[in-house]
Amino acid sequence: MNGSDSLPQWRPLLRGAREREGRSPMGRWLQLATVAPDGSPRVRTLVFRGWSGPAELDLLTDGRSAKPAELLHQPQVELCWLLPKARSQFRLRGRLEKMEPDLQLRERKRHWQTLSPGGRALWSWPTPSEPFATGALFPEELDDVVPMPEHFLLLRFALSQVELLELVGHPHRRRRWRRESCWREEALNP
Template sequence: MACSCSSVPPQWRHLLSNALQANQHLKHSRYLQLATVRANGSPANRTIVFRGFVEGTDKLQFTTDSRSQKATPLPLSVKDFSKSLFRSTKSSFALRICYYFTDTWEQFRIHGLLEIIGKSETDMNKKLIREKAWFSSSSKSRMQFAGPHPGLPVVASQDDHEPELDSEQGPVDCFCVVTLEPEEVDYVHLKDNKRWVYTRSKKENEEAYFWFEIELTP
């Protein structure tokens, strides 16, 4: 068992960076699965795209469409959205990702707390993160947010004209950034048959976080 100070990047970040580099020739190396708990208590699971780390932090970044969770005629507010999508009985914002790298046989299961940065965000830094994420998205990706409401029935008369979007226009209302602040990283290297679990913790009477690591049988 060992611990590392929060001022240096935790060991799991090195492992994740190496895995990303070793698998970068595969388009799907940025795809991972996100598990959440629905409002009715049942599990949800879907493929999302890893968009890198929030600058200067260990938070993983993703984007999502606030309309995609419930086929309601009105977009949910960010608060309702996070309530409906990411509710758990313990924490309102717990989620777990499962990130499997197909070439190197490495699995990262990361549990942590999420934050959603939507159109109502008032914090200037977070607004900036959302804008940056929007402008660094491909135009095809942006088009999806400007397209028809996801999850609604397709009707024959549906207007299938391509939506128009000015390339200089900022994020559309439904565009949200999701950040995941890891609290536990469970890493398995299937080729080497090794497993390490990294847990973020605080020492008594100290402010800074530490990462404790422990090797487990796979």
Template sequence: MSDLPPWRPLLKGARQREGRSPAARWLQLATVAADGTPRLRTLVFRGWADGASLDLLTDGRSAKAAELRHQPGVELCWLLSRARCQFRLRGRLLALPPDLEMGERQRHWRGLSPGGRALWGWPAPGAPLEAGAPFPADLADDVPMPEHFQLLRIGIGQVELLELVGHPHRRRRWRREEGWREEILNP
């Protein structure tokens, strides 16, 4: 792994303070719809690809996949309630070389539990619900990775940390273009 930006250990420490709570892996992804309106949803953090790129997974049939093809810029918000802080990460969806993308998708697919894989066996997200449609509770290890199992690798260009403790709160920013130099901001 490359050298870590200075905000990464702070994020790691904040996530550790969340303990075993599943919420420590949840972050919000903001995208822009084709009509220019904002969209927000919660996804599960799947790991770091390098010092400032993280992985998320999605169903390629979802609206977010189309939104990201149209506008690859995103903002992520990671609210860590026990640590009383909020990380705001700005970046963009990275286009990976096809061989690397396929290898990374397969790695993530193999790393999911049967219950975690099950989501990709469900009907298309957002489509009308059909009576009797299959919603499997799990997909076995030998089930091939579906084409709509998609990796979202987000390259981070800016991070803000809002610490919601003390008076006044503290706010800091790091930008890749500034060599991840810390800037102190008004909260």
């Protein structure tokens, strides 16, 4: 099995755990941990937007938020995907991929076009973390014809390690897969 071209063993496990969430947003929400330029940790919840390769996943962010500066400072991240109905926690470690400008633009446009009118509206809201201004506009929907804003950013992460903690049975089960070992499964103490 080629570790970079084949679907890693953990992908079907993650898909199955996400499917158990049904229509719950928990199947799409994951936490992104970054390091701020001052060295302090930051964690926030983002929406999973799809796979761009066997071990590369896409997230979207507002370029006016703190995340782009944090990722420029430290491109290594950890993502945590807690799927309560499956009683599973996936910990995904990797780094922000640098993409060629043409590919980055093409992929951003592709993601922009897949968003619902309500999803696109979020990028027309005022700058994140700025003081709230009474009377500021927070549209609920944007038409398909509205152009993609410059601050609509794609974050593509290339994963290097995945851990799965299954919170069922006694003892719990913990496994790890690493890209460097062609995603071979390792059993770990929970």
